[in-house]
Amino acid sequence: MGDPELPDSDNLERWMQAAQGGDAAAYARLLEAAVPIVRRVVARRGGFENAADEEDVLQEVLVSLHAVRATYDPSRPFLPWLLAIARHRVADLHRRHQRTRGREVALDAAETVGADDSAIGHIATRDDGERLHRAIAALPPAQRRAITLLKLRELSLREAAAESGMTTGSLKVATHRALATLRRLLASTRNLS
């Protein structure tokens, strides 16, 4: 093989054969050995926005590998099998990532993050912190995280992305949706009161 970082090819093949027989310990060793190889394929492909996205791709490749483990032929070498799955899967996920990102950046930052603070502003002037708190608590997790980081803690998009592991695009979309949800929630509670 020639690469000191890669485990011995015979070991990989033996572990994979044992894993196909249901040996959990051999499978754990095999997956641990596969992680750096897949990670390298992901890094070489590039185009993912941050480490969290790369980790997502790595995990999806591992799940795919697990799902198609019956396609490994014990009489053939393991590495070409692993690399074929990793390369194709990473390429698929990269395309999907690009499509998603394309949709996310279609929303203007100013429009999503800064434009409509009236829902929060309106409540703040009424000094009704408890209602706001309840409304934020009722938001879906991603929206709640986005609004907390960007509006309550007033972090920048970049800082919020780093802290949450979400992409800046996802944060913009989540903030936009959170503001719309808050407006709806607060309007309904106002009507009730």
Next chain:
Amino acid sequence: MTTISTEHLLHALAMNVQPVTPLPHPTHWTRTWILRMLPVLVLGVAIVTPRRDLATRLLDPDVALEAGLVLLGAVASAWSAFMLVLPGFRRSYHLPVMLLPVAWLLWRLGRAGLAGLQSPSDLAEWRCFVLVLGFALVPVAVLVRMLQRGAPLAPGLTMIFVAMAGTGVADVAARFCHAVESPAHDLWHLAATFVVLGVAPLLAPVTLRWRTR
């Protein structure tokens, strides 16, 4: 967004590993495909009613050779489709097998085009088109079902080979049912082939998807 650490995922996968039977070599798999779809296809030909002189026709070396070559192309297509869902095969090594059905299809297209131009009145034989589509259903369905056990590395290309395999077999089956030979049959058969070839890759995202378990 990551919801579980990679370490936990590895642990979960390893703890839930179940024994699996390795999938067979494409050659063995192709043989299984033939054995599975052939009885249904023979039954289909029997229901549609085979031509009366079928036995005599099959003894004609030209007819037998042509049917044999179409079937060979179909089998090569099925083999290629199986090879594409088994990771680790070097496609460049198997390119001749993959190109065989393509070359055969192009040759037939050229020949059928000439025949169609020479006798345009025969173009009324549109029932051949429906017959090929109907006969293609079984081999295509059986093949897709088998391929779903593999890894969809190149789903679009795989579905093109599925279409070539299915329509190749259907082409021969339909020939067994024609009451008379007509030069335009080839054109209708090829029209059906190209319809299936056009639709099959569009179905790839639905038929051949990565499993998550």
